[in-house]
Amino acid sequence: MGACAGDDEPADGVVTLELFQNKSEAIGVYDELIAQFEAENPGIRVEQNNVPDALSVLRSRLVKNDPPEVVALNGDQNFRGLAQAGVFRDHTGAPALDGLNPAAVRALQDLTQQDDVLAGVPITLNAQVLLYDVDLFEQAGLAVPTTWDEVVATARAVQDAGGTPFAFTYKDAWTAQAVWNTITPQTLPEGFWDDLRAGDATLTDGLTEAATKMVELLDYANADPFGTDYNGGNTAMARGEASMYLQGIWAIPAIRAVNPDVRLGAAVVQWADSDEPAAMVSGIDQVLTTVEGAAHQAEAERFIAFLTTPESQQALSDGLAVFPARPDVEPADDLLAGLKTYLDEGRITGFPEHQMLAGVNLGGALQTFLYSRDPRSLGAQLQAEWDAAYERESL
Amino acid sequence: MTTSRRFAYTVGAVALLAFFAFHTLPALQGFFYSLTNYRGYGDWEWVGLKNYELLFSDARVGRAYRFTFGFAVVAAVLTNVISLALAVGLNGRIAFRRTLRAVFFVPNILSLLIVGYIFNFIFSSAVPQIGSALGVEALSTSILGNPDLAWVGIVVVSVWGASAVTTIIYLAGLQTVPVEVYEAASIDGATGWRRFSRVTFPILMPFVTINTLLTVKGFLMVFDQIIAMTGGGPGDATRSMSVLIFSAGFNAGEFAYQSANAIIFFVVIALVSLFQVRTMRSRERV
Numbered sequence: 001m002g003a004c005a006g007d008d009e010p011a012d013g014v015v016t017l018e019l020f021q022n023k024s025e026a027i028g029v030y031d032e033l034i035a036q037f038e039a040e041n042p043g044i045r046v047e048q049n050n051v052p053d054a055l056s057v058l059r060s061r062l063v064k065n066d067p068p069e070v071v072a073l074n075g076d077q078n079f080r081g082l083a084q085a086g087v088f089r090d091h092t093g094a095p096a097l098d099g100l101n102p103a104a105v106r107a108l109q110d111l112t113q114q115d116d117v118l119a120g121v122p123i124t125l126n127a128q129v130l131l132y133d134v135d136l137f138e139q140a141g142l143a144v145p146t147t148w149d150e151v152v153a154t155a156r157a158v159q160d161a162g163g164t165p166f167a168f169t170y171k172d173a174w175t176a177q178a179v180w181n182t183i184t185p186q187t188l189p190e191g192f193w194d195d196l197r198a199g200d201a202t203l204t205d206g207l208t209e210a211a212t213k214m215v216e217l218l219d220y221a222n223a224d225p226f227g228t229d230y231n232g233g234n235t236a237m238a239r240g241e242a243s244m245y246l247q248g249i250w251a252i253p254a255i256r257a258v259n260p261d262v263r264l265g266a267a268v269v270q271w272a273d274s275d276e277p278a279a280m281v282s283g284i285d286q287v288l289t290t291v292e293g294a295a296h297q298a299e300a301e302r303f304i305a306f307l308t309t310p311e312s313q314q315a316l317s318d319g320l321a322v323f324p325a326r327p328d329v330e331p332a333d334d335l336l337a338g339l340k341t342y343l344d345e346g347r348i349t350g351f352p353e354h355q356m357l358a359g360v361n362l363g364g365a366l367q368t369f370l371y372s373r374d375p376r377s378l379g380a381q382l383q384a385e386w387d388a389a390y391e392r393e394s395l
Numbered sequence: 396m397t398t399s400r401r402f403a404y405t406v407g408a409v410a411l412l413a414f415f416a417f418h419t420l421p422a423l424q425g426f427f428y429s430l431t432n433y434r435g436y437g438d439w440e441w442v443g444l445k446n447y448e449l450l451f452s453d454a455r456v457g458r459a460y461r462f463t464f465g466f467a468v469v470a471a472v473l474t475n476v477i478s479l480a481l482a483v484g485l486n487g488r489i490a491f492r493r494t495l496r497a498v499f500f501v502p503n504i505l506s507l508l509i510v511g512y513i514f515n516f517i518f519s520s521a522v523p524q525i526g527s528a529l530g531v532e533a534l535s536t537s538i539l540g541n542p543d544l545a546w547v548g549i550v551v552v553s554v555w556g557a558s559a560v561t562t563i564i565y566l567a568g569l570q571t572v573p574v575e576v577y578e579a580a581s582i583d584g585a586t587g588w589r590r591f592s593r594v595t596f597p598i599l600m601p602f603v604t605i606n607t608l609l610t611v612k613g614f615l616m617v618f619d620q621i622i623a624m625t626g627g628g629p630g631d632a633t634r635s636m637s638v639l640i641f642s643a644g645f646n647a648g649e650f651a652y653q654s655a656n657a658i659i660f661f662v663v664i665a666l667v668s669l670f671q672v673r674t675m676r677s678r679e680r681v
Contacts, residue, residue: 059435171539171540173628364631365630367628368631388453
């Protein structure tokens, strides 16, 4: 294992880096990139390490003071927790950032809520969108909806024609979060989360609009949304059993795996009752960083910089079906290339779930409220959990 | 000291050491962390009994206790009734007795996690498909997606899994009933239900005690099947204490806080077991 390889300097002068990453889909892509990097840098070896339940393993490694040299994680609230605890080195001004989309860098700072520290280097991004079945839309002569009213009108048209407008997968808590992540950001007032943390806003009021719309969409759901899980939703989309699906772009390869011939489209919708053009909900798929106190910092940073070169970015984007962090690299997939303009123009907004305190059971609250169909109950429940979690965290 | 005695002490010491290292020490560590604000990583400070104070106003904990105890009582009663019936049946003079005994033991050798995933599929796909094909409205949606009924699915799997061992223990108990007692009973004219309730059951009482104790304790710590079937959902409808402690402790950075929760839960289980032993022991002396 590469776990202990970093500490001892072998006689031949070869430095071994451990790349600790938590995305099992990325193992093959990283292997190819590592081979190229090692060919260009004969003095450095990189050993990839992907384990199940990577975050728990990483935390226990940190406790034992045995940090990996390079860490690749998903930019979520777990990463935020570690970054805020000061686990990672500051990457402000790192060479790896040259040529990266400033919007991606800002997205990382928004995530960790750190203005003066950059906890890592974002290398790939994802998005949360409305996926639709192009064939079903063409057969029914439907236009792609971009506003809330159009979404409802489209759903009604599909239903009137005897079809299933939406595939909802509320058996899984996290896929309930995916729908909530898509709809919520546009419906919140500017600066809502800062106000919430300052005590000037409440979830009870803030989440009502998004909750009301989620309940309304249940009228256009598949037969048993509370008994359908993520795989069930992907299968329904792959077989043309539903016209629309609110999910992350990571679902695209999963749907195509069931049916390679399915033609999918993606749309960014303005969910609020507003004329303003919508921003795309986007998050950091993989952020690369190094741990404070880990060995071989210079070599580790060179490897991270290698992953942000145009060639590596192309390989990462195409291999993982995600957006590159470089604006000058175009994804080979037309679907992603079409959405990438939002990133290039900086018209993105973060995942609202990343703003939640770790102790809040967001997915569970969403399932409960959707089943009860009471829009006010979501905000009330989450506010109560937020207050309790805030009290625990400030111990 | 004789050699055999020395041997006994050595073996006992090794067991004691292993028990201390792998059971007592982690428990003490958990207690230690429960007095801090440790998140599982990073710095920590002493916070005294603050974690314990907050526990009593935590709505999640109250709901988890309510689910866990309700579930444990229902599942334990069902397991014991079904197992006792199975044991009596398997103890009778029936064809393929040995084979049937082996078949009914199978649930015990399967991992509950895997069984959970299989039942997850049955409840989420198979049952709704059969339900809608037959036009039965109530069966056409997954009960695991219904906050009011999801616990039924967990109970079914748990009872199915736990009945194997419980049945074996009752079978062993039935072997201890002396034939003479049955002969005396039949001379007195006792048969069927009367014979079971007046002769067999009182003699089986110590086995009822041990089985109730084991099943209640086991069900209070229910974890695997919930992770496999609902993850504690929908909402928190099936979030047992173990699931809450694990998921919030490791995924939500509440390591110290959930350690405190675990310590209290341990005390609660110990008290419940003690209470059970006391009350049921007195009933054994019929």
